[in-house]
Amino acid sequence: MRPTITMRMKTSDEALAQAAAAGDREAFDLLIRRHYDRIYRFAWRLTGTQHDAEDLAHDILAALPQKLRNYRGEAKFTTWAYRVTMNAATDRARKAQSHAKASEGWAEDYQRRAAEDEDAAAAQDWLGTAMRAxxxxxxxxxxxxxxxxxxxxxxxxxxxxxxxxxxxxxxxxxxxxxxxxxxxxx
Known part of the structure; x- marks a missing residue:
């Protein structure tokens, strides 16, 4: 006999996580209902903006079924969920920093090329004037x-x-x- 929703509400997070890891969608849904607000609030504290917190929470929920397969139950589910959220925020910050550095590098490269082009154009103009003389x-x-x-x-x-x-x-x-x-x- 399948457990009712009321019975599931009394099930520990750790048991739900184990069941969700095994593919139980109801257990996964219940875990999300219990912990979405906590994940979102923590994501907001880590990112500092509502938009980034929403994106981060969404990314975490999308990756959670896969991540739950690695949940061993050695820590409370909430502790594990905080760690997953922290890691996701850190990864996102690294990516943003990497993109910023790359963009900065592209901007510097563009400015350098523009300066070189400007110098080459000035030299070409000078040479053209000199040749005509x-x-x-x-x-x-x-x-x-x-x-x-x-x-x-x-x-x-x-x-x-x-x-x-x-x-x-x-x-x-x-x-x-x-x-x-x-x-x-x-």
Missing amino acids: LPQELRETVALTLGEDLTQKETAEVMGLSEGTIAWRMSEVKRHLRDMAEKEAI
Whole structure:
């Protein structure tokens, strides 16, 4: 004969936990009715907000059937339930902290990249301005040597000049760029 609800109400939490662990849904439901408010209040104290406490209590109740399989009855059920709630709150806080650190890392990475992009854009602007200020023959030499990644020998062949002339032009480009940078620094 199956125990009535009234009889179950007198059953200890520990016996209900053992029965719930074995798959007894009524025992599980009764445990939840008895202890939900306690779990929720403790979760609120641990998290500090109603919303987080509700989420935590919900997570605990969803995991409780699985966790009850590990309940050995060595401690009072309430003591065990407090421990489960504490562990769940600690896990949630660690995850939140981990996400915060990851987000912070992403933000720092984004800011670093944005600064690098800004620096690269400024350098590109400066280089574009500097290139336009060069005489045409020096601009052509730089465009082939650095822009097209040709060797000085290949640039000389394309331009129909000697390698020595290309080397001299590249040294002139460096001198022009140095002079421009020095003037801007003043």
